[in-house]
Amino acid sequence: MLAVRSMFRAGSRAAVPLRTFATSSSRNANTLLFVEHKKGAINPASLSALTAAQKLGGEIHALVAGSPSEAKSVAEAAAKVSGIAKVLVSTSEAFANQLSEPLAPLIQSLVEAHSYTHVVAGHTAVGRDVIPRAAVLLDASQVSDIVAVEGEDTFVRPIYAGNALATVKSSDKIKVVTVRGTAFDAASAEGGSASTEEVDAGEAPTPTRFIEEQVSESTRPDLATAARVVSGGRALKSAEGFAKYIEPLADKLHAAVGASRAAVDAGYADNALQVGQTGKIVAPELYVAVGISGAIQHLAGMKDSKTIVAINKDPEAPIFQIADLGLVADLYEAVPEMTEKL
Amino acid sequence: MRASLVNQLRVLVPVKRTIDYAVKIRVASDGKGVDTNVQHSMNPFDEIAVEEAVRLRERNKEAVKRITVMSAGPAKSQDVLRTALAMGADDAIHVDVPGPLEPLAVSKILRAVVDKEAGEDEIGMVLLGKQAIDDDASQTGQMLAGLLKWPQATFASKLELEGKGDKGDKVRVTREVDGGLAIVETTVPLVLTTDLRLNEPRYASLPNIMKAKKKKMTKYTVADLGLEKDIEPRLETLKVAEPPKREGGAKVENVDELIAKLKEAGRI
Numbered sequence: 001m002l003a004v005r006s007m008f009r010a011g012s013r014a015a016v017p018l019r020t021f022a023t024s025s026s027r028n029a030n031t032l033l034f035v036e037h038k039k040g041a042i043n044p045a046s047l048s049a050l051t052a053a054q055k056l057g058g059e060i061h062a063l064v065a066g067s068p069s070e071a072k073s074v075a076e077a078a079a080k081v082s083g084i085a086k087v088l089v090s091t092s093e094a095f096a097n098q099l100s101e102p103l104a105p106l107i108q109s110l111v112e113a114h115s116y117t118h119v120v121a122g123h124t125a126v127g128r129d130v131i132p133r134a135a136v137l138l139d140a141s142q143v144s145d146i147v148a149v150e151g152e153d154t155f156v157r158p159i160y161a162g163n164a165l166a167t168v169k170s171s172d173k174i175k176v177v178t179v180r181g182t183a184f185d186a187a188s189a190e191g192g193s194a195s196t197e198e199v200d201a202g203e204a205p206t207p208t209r210f211i212e213e214q215v216s217e218s219t220r221p222d223l224a225t226a227a228r229v230v231s232g233g234r235a236l237k238s239a240e241g242f243a244k245y246i247e248p249l250a251d252k253l254h255a256a257v258g259a260s261r262a263a264v265d266a267g268y269a270d271n272a273l274q275v276g277q278t279g280k281i282v283a284p285e286l287y288v289a290v291g292i293s294g295a296i297q298h299l300a301g302m303k304d305s306k307t308i309v310a311i312n313k314d315p316e317a318p319i320f321q322i323a324d325l326g327l328v329a330d331l332y333e334a335v336p337e338m339t340e341k342l
Numbered sequence: 343m344r345a346s347l348v349n350q351l352r353v354l355v356p357v358k359r360t361i362d363y364a365v366k367i368r369v370a371s372d373g374k375g376v377d378t379n380v381q382h383s384m385n386p387f388d389e390i391a392v393e394e395a396v397r398l399r400e401r402n403k404e405a406v407k408r409i410t411v412m413s414a415g416p417a418k419s420q421d422v423l424r425t426a427l428a429m430g431a432d433d434a435i436h437v438d439v440p441g442p443l444e445p446l447a448v449s450k451i452l453r454a455v456v457d458k459e460a461g462e463d464e465i466g467m468v469l470l471g472k473q474a475i476d477d478d479a480s481q482t483g484q485m486l487a488g489l490l491k492w493p494q495a496t497f498a499s500k501l502e503l504e505g506k507g508d509k510g511d512k513v514r515v516t517r518e519v520d521g522g523l524a525i526v527e528t529t530v531p532l533v534l535t536t537d538l539r540l541n542e543p544r545y546a547s548l549p550n551i552m553k554a555k556k557k558k559m560t561k562y563t564v565a566d567l568g569l570e571k572d573i574e575p576r577l578e579t580l581k582v583a584e585p586p587k588r589e590g591g592a593k594v595e596n597v598d599e600l601i602a603k604l605k606e607a608g609r610i
Contacts, residue, residue, distance in 0.1 A: 097524075099526075100484065100487075100494055100496075101493055101494070104488055124520055125497065125517075125518070125519040125520045126519070126520070128480045128484075128496070128497075129484060129494070129496045129497075130484075131484075132445070132480070132481035132482075132484035132485050132488070133484045133485065133487060133488040133494065134488075135446070135481070135485065135488075136446065136449060136484070136485035136486075136488040136489055137488050139446075140446070140576070141444045141445070141446040141447075141575075141576035141577050142445070142446070142479070142481050143577065144478065144479045144480060144481060145478065145480075154580065158478065158585070159376075159476065159477055159478055159582070160361070160367045160376060160475070160476055160478070161475060161478065162585060163366070163367050163584075163585065164367060164369050164376055164582050164583065164584060164585065165582070165583050165584070165585050166579055166581070166582050167579070167580045167581040167582075167583075168577045168578065168579050168580065169577065169578045169580055170576060170577050171576050171577070171578065172576045206493055206528075207493050207528050207529040208493045208494075208495070208526055208527070208528040209526065209527045209528070210524065210525075210526055211514070211525040211526060211527050212524075212525050213519070213522060213523065213524045213525070214522050214523040214524075214525070215521050215522040216521060216522045224520070228609075253610065261538070265539070270522075271499070271518055271522075271523070271539060272518075272520070272521055272522050277475065277478070278472075278473075278537070278538050280520075285609055286604070286609040286610070296363075296364075296366065297363070303585075303588060306609075307604070307607060307609050308588070308590065309600065309604070320590065320591060320593070321590050321591060322588045322590040323590045323591070323592075324588075324589075324590060324592060325592060325593075325594055325600055325603055325604070326590070326591070326592065326593045326594065327593070327594050327596070327597065327600050328593060329596075329597075334597055337597045338597045338600065338601065341597060341598070341601055342601065342610065
């Protein structure tokens with residue numbers, strides 16, 4: 001088990017310089033990185049996907065597709081990212097909201113035109129929507145949510161809600177993978193000097209129209225990438241309980257707020273805050289689980305956190321089996337006390 | 343008003359038999375998979391898809407003509423098809439495949455079924471779960487949409503069909519995306535994948551379970567669909583291992599000790 005652990009940790013999180021591939025030029029990986037962006041900013045998951053792509057060796061080209069008003073500045077930012085050799089920019093109003101129907105054929109045509117061997121993207125909502133559609137157009141069996149790269153055709157990915165790790169080898173000509181952001185450090189946004197090339201978007205008519213987005217606004221750090229997360233469960237009993245106990249502690253720790261599915265379903269917290277197999281996967285430095293029992297589906301989303309703290313009044317709660325520090329206490333007393341003493 | 347009823351929606355709901363979500367899985371001794379000699383049930387997201395198809399008909403009787411559920415897999419897949427029939431589906435298709443299937447292969451089987459059924463009673467909407475809880479791939483619906491060149495609405499938490507299920511009728515879907523919700527408008531025919539919050543699946547009543555036994559189950563082989571070569575696995579599983587175990591379990595007595603330990607570890 002220890003061997004597996006060190007393999008897993010080293011393989012997935014080692015800094016790139018430690019694993020510079022002397023043989024990378026002899027391999028012939030030629031990767032297209034799909035760059036996800038919003039409001040002119042590159043999604044950090046794309047930078048983690050880039051780190052995974054670098055482990056394949058070979059040259060990496062980044063695809064920035066977006067509306068004419070957005071794509072240029074994103075492309076400029078992508079050109080500065082360390083590790084990207086070339087930025088392909090494709091501008092069209094059709095790409096404004098990263099819908100899969102126009103994006104998938106664009107990816108297909110670029111892969112075919114440039115003979116890419118790999119397509120790499122973050123395993124985000126956008127990545128999960130767009131990339132499988134592109135994969136099927138390339139007749140590739142996608143490898144989803146990888147946590148380690150073992151070779152240019154061999155990847156490690158969690159299955160069964162993270163209760164097993166499968167090592168899979170692809171025999172496809174074109175390998176299409178999505179990457180778990182928390183398993184790879186983000187590539188540096190500075191230090192690169194990629195060339196930029198405009199590519200014609202072509203036609204991809206779709207009946208799908210983006211109407212609107214309802215964003216949960218928060219001044220706290222982004223849940224998926226926060227260094228610290230404070231999560232609440234059903235034991236908070238109400239949205240008011242969430243606001244009164246979880247949020248002040250999170251603010252004190254400069255942490256993002258998360259929630260269990262029970263808390264989300266009961267309406268105590270917003271859907272976007274759900275941590276677990278069906279929500280966000282997080283791996284912060286510190287994860288504080290408050291009033292969360294620790295169902296398999298929740299653990300799937302947070303068990304790679306560096307330090308896990310559990311505060312729960314039930315000493316038998318499964319969360320204590322994985323928590324580094326467990327406090328058996330009534331959260332209504334312990335959490336305000338902790339908030340005050342920090 | 344309607345010229346004919348033939349255009350009404352036939353909804354196809356693919357369901358997968360997976361290890362029950364509550365089972366704590368164990369890695370098999372050969373290190374190539376997991377121990378599958380355990381309780382199985384319908385993939386939870388697929389239950390939501392079946393429920394949504396039934397509710398769509400309850401909301402809009404004129405729009406949905408027929409709900410067909412299907413599953414590709416070994417004979418035991420028929421168990422989950424019977425469950426789906428008991429929930430309110432009209433008929434079932436079982437595609438008999440002994441070995442494991444990758445989402446790419448399943449999407450090809452689904453397309454073949456959509457094509458095969460086209461002559462009789464055209465399928466206008468495919469509702470799938472957003473992912474299967476065994477392989478956690480989250481690919482099949484998107485791949486099917488790509489093959490059919492139909493629009494896709496993934497991770498749906500709300501579905502509103504505006505119209506009577508004719509080709510070109512509008513569908514408004516609320517999708518769960520990172521950071522919140524996105525609302526899109528698209529048209530029939532459509533592939534939609536379900537998120538957890540779309541609905542709360544019903545339990546099948548005993549009378550409905552009895553009735554389900556009499557509902558029609560069509561069986562196809564891979565050869566019937568002409569797919570012998572197309573579903574061969576592209577991915578070889580070299581190894582399945584347990585994830586690194588956490589050495590949890592250390593308890594602290596009070597908040598002071600908790601804060602002290604966190605400071606010591608450099609976490610705060």
